[in-house]
Amino acid sequence: MKKILEIRGLSKVHGHKCPLCCDFTGPKHDTNICRHCNSIVAIHDISLDLYEGEILGIMGESGSGKSSIVKTIFFDEIPTDGDALFFDNNEQYSLFTINAARQRWLRNHRFGMVYQSPHLGLNFSISAGGNIAERLLMSDLFHYGDIRKRALELLSRTEVPSERMDQSPGKFSGGMQQRVQIAKALATRPPLLLLDEVTSGLDLSVQARILDLILEIQRDLGTAMIVVTHDLGVVRLLTGRTIVLKNGRIVEHGLTDQVLEDPQDAYTQQLVASAL
Amino acid sequence: MNPILKVERLSKHFLLHMRGVRVPSCDGVNLEVHSGRLTALTGPTGSGKSSVLKCIYRTYLPSAGQILFRNGNEDIVDMASASEHTVLELRRRDIAFVTQFLHCLPRKSALDVVAAPLYDQGVSQKRGRDCAAELLSRLSVPERLWDLPPATFSGGEKQRVNLARGLIARPRLLLLDEPTASLDPLTSERVVQLINHMKSEGMAMLAIFHHPELVAKLADNVIKLASPSDGNLAPEASL
Amino acid sequence: MNKNYLLPLDEAAYNFGFLDEYAKKEIRRALLKAISIPGYQTPFASREMPMGKGFGTGGLQITLSIIGVGEKLKVIDQGADDSVNAVNLRQFIEMTCPGISGTEDTERASLIQSRHRIPETPLRKDQVLVLQVPYSDPLVVVEPSESKRKTMHGEGDYSRLLTKLYEDIVKYDEITISHRYPTRINGHYVIDPSPIPRFDVPKMHMSNALILFGAGREKKVYAVPPYTDATPLAFDDVPFRIEDFRDENGKRRVCRRCGADNSFLEESINDAAGLKLHQCSDSNYCNRRLSLSGPARIGAEEGGI
Numbered sequence: 001m002k003k004i005l006e007i008r009g010l011s012k013v014h015g016h017k018c019p020l021c022c023d024f025t026g027p028k029h030d031t032n033i034c035r036h037c038n039s040i041v042a043i044h045d046i047s048l049d050l051y052e053g054e055i056l057g058i059m060g061e062s063g064s065g066k067s068s069i070v071k072t073i074f075f076d077e078i079p080t081d082g083d084a085l086f087f088d089n090n091e092q093y094s095l096f097t098i099n100a101a102r103q104r105w106l107r108n109h110r111f112g113m114v115y116q117s118p119h120l121g122l123n124f125s126i127s128a129g130g131n132i133a134e135r136l137l138m139s140d141l142f143h144y145g146d147i148r149k150r151a152l153e154l155l156s157r158t159e160v161p162s163e164r165m166d167q168s169p170g171k172f173s174g175g176m177q178q179r180v181q182i183a184k185a186l187a188t189r190p191p192l193l194l195l196d197e198v199t200s201g202l203d204l205s206v207q208a209r210i211l212d213l214i215l216e217i218q219r220d221l222g223t224a225m226i227v228v229t230h231d232l233g234v235v236r237l238l239t240g241r242t243i244v245l246k247n248g249r250i251v252e253h254g255l256t257d258q259v260l261e262d263p264q265d266a267y268t269q270q271l272v273a274s275a276l
Numbered sequence: 277m278n279p280i281l282k283v284e285r286l287s288k289h290f291l292l293h294m295r296g297v298r299v300p301s302c303d304g305v306n307l308e309v310h311s312g313r314l315t316a317l318t319g320p321t322g323s324g325k326s327s328v329l330k331c332i333y334r335t336y337l338p339s340a341g342q343i344l345f346r347n348g349n350e351d352i353v354d355m356a357s358a359s360e361h362t363v364l365e366l367r368r369r370d371i372a373f374v375t376q377f378l379h380c381l382p383r384k385s386a387l388d389v390v391a392a393p394l395y396d397q398g399v400s401q402k403r404g405r406d407c408a409a410e411l412l413s414r415l416s417v418p419e420r421l422w423d424l425p426p427a428t429f430s431g432g433e434k435q436r437v438n439l440a441r442g443l444i445a446r447p448r449l450l451l452l453d454e455p456t457a458s459l460d461p462l463t464s465e466r467v468v469q470l471i472n473h474m475k476s477e478g479m480a481m482l483a484i485f486h487h488p489e490l491v492a493k494l495a496d497n498v499i500k501l502a503s504p505s506d507g508n509l510a511p512e513a514s515l
Numbered sequence: 516m517n518k519n520y521l522l523p524l525d526e527a528a529y530n531f532g533f534l535d536e537y538a539k540k541e542i543r544r545a546l547l548k549a550i551s552i553p554g555y556q557t558p559f560a561s562r563e564m565p566m567g568k569g570f571g572t573g574g575l576q577i578t579l580s581i582i583g584v585g586e587k588l589k590v591i592d593q594g595a596d597d598s599v600n601a602v603n604l605r606q607f608i609e610m611t612c613p614g615i616s617g618t619e620d621t622e623r624a625s626l627i628q629s630r631h632r633i634p635e636t637p638l639r640k641d642q643v644l645v646l647q648v649p650y651s652d653p654l655v656v657v658e659p660s661e662s663k664r665k666t667m668h669g670e671g672d673y674s675r676l677l678t679k680l681y682e683d684i685v686k687y688d689e690i691t692i693s694h695r696y697p698t699r700i701n702g703h704y705v706i707d708p709s710p711i712p713r714f715d716v717p718k719m720h721m722s723n724a725l726i727l728f729g730a731g732r733e734k735k736v737y738a739v740p741p742y743t744d745a746t747p748l749a750f751d752d753v754p755f756r757i758e759d760f761r762d763e764n765g766k767r768r769v770c771r772r773c774g775a776d777n778s779f780l781e782e783s784i785n786d787a788a789g790l791k792l793h794q795c796s797d798s799n800y801c802n803r804r805l806s807l808s809g810p811a812r813i814g815a816e817e818g819g820i
Contacts, residue, residue, distance in 0.1 A: 001361060051361060101670055126682050133681045137674035144684060144750035166685050208382040215381065219395050237381055240364050255334055255360055262336040266293030273294070 003087055004192060004224045005050040005073070010082030012068050012248075015039030017080065027246045027267060032065070042068040043248040046082070052191070053222040055214075057239035057256060059229060061271070065248035066228040067116075070194040072096075073226070074113045075103045086110070088191060108138045112185030112223075116197035118177035121184065124170035128160060128180045131169065135187040154183040158213060175206035182213065186221070193217075193225045199234055211237055232275045236260060244268045278346060279308035280449055280480045281332065286341035286356075288327045301327040305341070307482075307499045309449065314471070314481040316491045319501030325484045328501070329451045331356070332482070333373045334363045345371070348448065368396055373451045374442035378426060378434045385423045386412065386437050393445040411440040416466050431458040439467065443474060450474070452483035456490060468493060532579040533611040538562055539580035542736070546577065546727060549738040554700030556651050556668070561734040571604060571630055573729030574647035577736060578628045581643065581727075584614035589624035594632040594779070594796035604628065619799050631694070633715040635778050635800040638724035640741055646709045651730035651737065653697040653707040673697070673705050677748060684753055696755075697748045700739055705748060708739075714757045714779040719745040760793075770795040773804035 013021055018037035025032045025041040032041045043065040050056050058066045071077040073084060073095065084095040088110055093102070107113075115121040122131050132151040141147055155165055158179040164172070169180050178198055185193055195214065199207040211234065217223055227238050235242050235256055243253040244265065252265040263269045286305040289298050302324025309315045317325045330336040332343055334355055343355035347370060353362060367373075372393065380389045388395075390411060391404030399407075412422060415436040421429065426437045439455050452471075456464045464487075471494060475481065485491050491498060532539060538560075545559035564572040582588065588608060592601035596619040605617050608628075618624050621636040628645040638644060654664040657675040667673070676697055683690045694710040698719065708716060709728060719726060719739050726739040739745055747755040760768045760780055769776045772794050778801070780793040795801035 001365065054361075054364070100666075104666075104670065104672075126678060127685060129685065130678050130682045134674050134678040137677045137681070138672065142677070142751050144681065144753045146752075147681065147750075205382075212381050212383050236379065241360050253360075254337070255363060257333075257335045258337060261330070262290070264291075264337065269293055 001051045001053075003049055004052050005048075005087070006085040007049075007069075007073070008047045008083045010046040010069065010072060010084065011044045011080045012042040012065075012072060012077060013039050013044075013080045014042060025247060026249050027251055030247065032063070032247045041248050043072075043245075046250060048243060048250075048253070050192070050224050050226060052224055053218065054241070055218055055225045055227055055239045057227050057229065057235040057242035058245060059232070059235050059242055059259075059271075060245035061230055064245040066230075066245055067196050068248075069245075070113070070196050070226055070228055074111055074194055075107050076113075086192070108135070109188050110190050110192065112188070112190040112193040114178065114181045114185050114193070114195045114198045116200055118169065118174070118181055121181040122169045122177065124168055126168070127166045128155065128169045128172070128183075129165040131180060131184050132187050135184055139188050150187070151183075154187055155180070157186075157217075158183040159209070173206075175202050175210065178202065178210055179213065182210075182217070186217065186223075189221065191224060193223045194228075195225060196228045197230070198227075199229070199231065207234075214238060232260060232272065244271070279310050280346050281307075281309040281482070282342075282344040283307045283328070283332065284342045284344070286328065286331060286343060287339050288324065288331055288336055289339050301336075302331075302501060305499075305501065309480045309482045310496075311448070311480045312475055312478045313496040314475055314483055314494050316495035316498045317482065317484050317501060318488075318491060318498055320503045323501040323503050325501055326453055329373065329453055329482065329484065333367070333371065333451055334358075335373075345449070368393075369445075370448045371451070372442040372445065372447035372449075373453075374439050374455050375453050376435070376457060378438045380426060382427055383425055386417070386426050386429070387422050389426055390437060390440045390444055393441060397445060407444055408440065411444055411470075412437070414466065414470055415440055416463060432460070432463060435459065436463070436467070439470075443470070446474075446477070446479065448478075448480060450479055450481045452481060452485075454484055454486045457486045464490075529611060531612055532582060533564075533607075534562060534576065534579050542576055542580040545736050546581070546738065549727070549736050550725070550740050552704075553740050553743050554704030554706045554737060556704075556706075556735040556737045558734055559736050561731045564731070565607075566603075568732040569649065570600065571628070571647035572731030573733070573736070574628050574630070574645045574731075575604060575608070575729075576731060577645045577727050577729040578608060578626060579611070582608065582612055582615060582626055584612075586612075586615045587618045587623055587625045588615055589618050589621060589627045589799075590629070591627070591632060591634070591797075591799075592630045594634075594781075595798040597798065600630065620803075621797075621799050631710050631712075632779070632796060633711055633718045633726075635775075635795070635797040636803075638718075638722060640723040642724040644722075644724050644726045646711070646726065646728050648707065648709040648728045648730035648733070648735075650695070650707055651728070651733040651735040653695070653705050668704055671703055673699075673748065676705065677750075680748060680750070680753075684750075690749065690753065690755070693758075699744075699746045699748060701743050702746075704737075706737055706739070708745075712758060712779055713747075713755070716745070716747050716755070717757065721745075768793045770801060770804075773801045773808070775801070775804055 016037050017039050020036040021034040021039050021041055022044055024034045024036055046069055060066045072079045079096055086093045086095055129151045132154055133147050136147050136150055152162055160176055160179050169177050199210050239256045242256045242259045243250050246267045252268045260272055263272050284306055287303045289300040291298055305328055319325055327336055331338045338356040345353045345355050347353055387405045387408045390408035394404040417433060417436050426434055435458055442450055456467050542559055545557045549557040590601045590605040592598040609617050621634040626643050630647045652664055654667055658664050680690050694712050695707050696713050696716050697705045698708050698716055699705045721742050723741055725741050728737045749755040762768050767776050768780055771792055775795055778795045781796045783792050785792050
């Protein structure tokens with residue numbers, strides 16, 4: 001198996017950042033606000049590997065820094081420290097040192113992101129098909145007929161009825177908005193897909209449909225994914241490996257079934273025990 | 277003949293941080309599993325039979341000991357310390373685990389649930405479903421259920437779906453945790469036949485059976501686990 | 516404005532061309548940069564002019580900084596030389612630039628300042644066309660942040676603009692942009708070619724004349740140098756089209772005055788009969804044709820003049 005992403009020592013601090021930030025925050029202190037300088041340590045010293053075609057889970061409660069990890073990978077946030085290597089075909093990109101244009105290119109062509117809120121991932125002022133067309137038009141496809149065909153393919157893969165293609169996603173249900181987001185993220189056939197709480201706030205049957213879709217995509221396209229969630233059920237059903245985050249630190253990582261059935265860390269044990 | 281699996285001095289205990297206790301599960305287990313043979317684990321309730329299987333599958337992290345698995349290239353992998361990706365790869369190709377419970381996605385048909393391990397290996401849906409249909413009929417799961425999601429099935433039906441899923445990719449080592457617990461005698465007999473058939477094809481198995489007569493019927497050798505020592509719960513501080 | 520009134524330049528201490536020489540120099544430097552980077556919106560220090568912004572101050576500042584003695588100037592607004600705005604601008608320039616002469620004749624003019632049209636008569640390489648621009652950035656419709664727009668221009672990322680065209684075709688089966696049609700210059704920057712109709716867009720492609728664009732309020736100048744590629748944005752299978760001037764029978768409408776069947780036509784309604792009338796928008800072109808051949812007969816059946 002080939003490695004696709006390698007992250008080492010990733011940190012993100014909001015605020016002034018003082019030399020004591022790291023010592024005063026973390027699971028031991030049960031906070032991520034430095035009591036010395038009031039900076040917020042969103043994540044600290046995160047290292048992880050992702051291999052081709054695998055789904056990695058990032059689990060933790062609200063405010064544990066889960067989203068910050070995927071947001072820095074997707075260049076939505078600038079990390080304070082750390083390195084990330086992305087391996088793509090025969091190329092290798094050091095995500096945080098390449099120039100902004102290169103970053104945007106990767107973001108537009110090689111990464112896909114599905115946000116918790118469809119507002120962040122979709123443009124509601126244009127149609128569902130237009131949202132997908134926009135991503136296709138970034139990658140030098142200038143044939144209207146081909147663009148429509150491809151958008152239709154993607155929407156039918158994500159089970160959005162073709163007759164709704166030309167409507168604004170603002171008129172769609174929450175579940176369908178997420179499916180349009182997934183279709184959009186997949187438009188450029190990215191080898192890496194980032195999913196940030198995509199099923200939160202949806203009812204159970206809709207959740208199941210989206211989880212099913214995600215697994216199908218992994219199986220058919222071999223897309224590597226990072227799934228951020230606070231839902232143990234989602235982690236169990238989707239991921240092979242999981243890391244558990246608390247106060248911006250990794251407290252445990254392992255095979256998903258092992259983390260859920262034989263958690264080693266006190267916090268993970270508490271998290272698993274308190275699940276419904 | 278070299279065993280496909282050799283477990284040496286395996287121990288497992290749980291540290292429950294919230295309550296500050298250590299719960300022993302199994303201690304000093306030694307066993308061997310050979311291709312084409314079934315090793316049965318027996319012992320009283322609480323002697324850690326399931327824990328041994330879960331340690332081998334790495335659902336549990338062993339506390340001590342070695343779990344030496346011989347992979348397809350004749351290399352020895354210690355499941356107790358192998359990297360996460362090595363374990364995942366072995367699970368995809370070589371080792372399957374049939375538990376008492378079925379975890380699967382809602383909405384998936386029984387056929388697709390059973391064929392999932394084949395899909396993971398890149399087999400087409402058509403072929404996967406054909407294989408799944410064959411196995412389900414051999415386990416006498418009624419055909420009218422094949423296209424339904426197993427979530428609605430009875431306990432016995434679920435168990436057979438689970439077993440079919442474990443067998444379908446022909447793993448080199450199969451771990452069975454009470455695969456016939458809720459089956460009637462007739463269906464149980466079908467399962468026995470199928471297990472015997474797989475054994476004759478060279479599959480190695482390590483199993484826990486609910487009924488002693490199944491052990492007698494299927495096992496080539498038996499490992500008996502001792503009942504756990506008294507004073508189960510030792511305070512964490514005394515470790 | 517009194518045409519005979521001569522501004523006492525010396526007494527008022529106004530410089531030739533109203534702007535002081537430093538200001539003109541700054542604008543010319545910006546223009547040189549704009550010409551060197553075709554389609555690039557070059558910032559310049561737009562001056563206060565004795566008229567409101569939005570009345571063509573951008574174009575006027577370009578004209579005043581490049582005009583010289585002996586120049587023959589033509590100013591048009593929507594194709595007409597005699598509309599109020601065009602007349603005022605021309606008089607202002609004539610007043611502040613002694614030694615130049617005004618003209619309505621496209622062929623005689625050496626410098627043409629225009630709003631909303633490129634003249635019908637093909638331009639020559641010794642002519643310069645200055646267009647007045649209200650909005651300089653074609654991306655403003657899809658991205659409100661200027662710094663993000665600059666990045667998009669720099670990387671040639673016009674996907675969101677193309678998405679707008681896509682949406683147009685979805686809704687109306689065609690691209691409905693009637694003017695300010697986004698056009699890619701020299702294979703990179705996409706410009707807003709000021710509110711010229713689609714009909715005029717192909718005239719920029721490989722133009723003989725230098726075309727300069729000035730946006731006074733937006734403080735930007737940009738250029739389409741002579742013999743430069745200008746390609747309107749479109750899809751491979753939905754090509755750019757100019758306005759369709761065919762009537763319900765599929766026949767190309769002609770100008771009711773001069774009978775031209777190759778010019779951009781303006782439509783007006785005859786109040787009395789409620790009939791639609793069509794005539795050339797380029798008044799100089801129409802008049803010249805009339806003077807050469809006499810009035811057209813076609814006008815009569817459409818309701819007459």
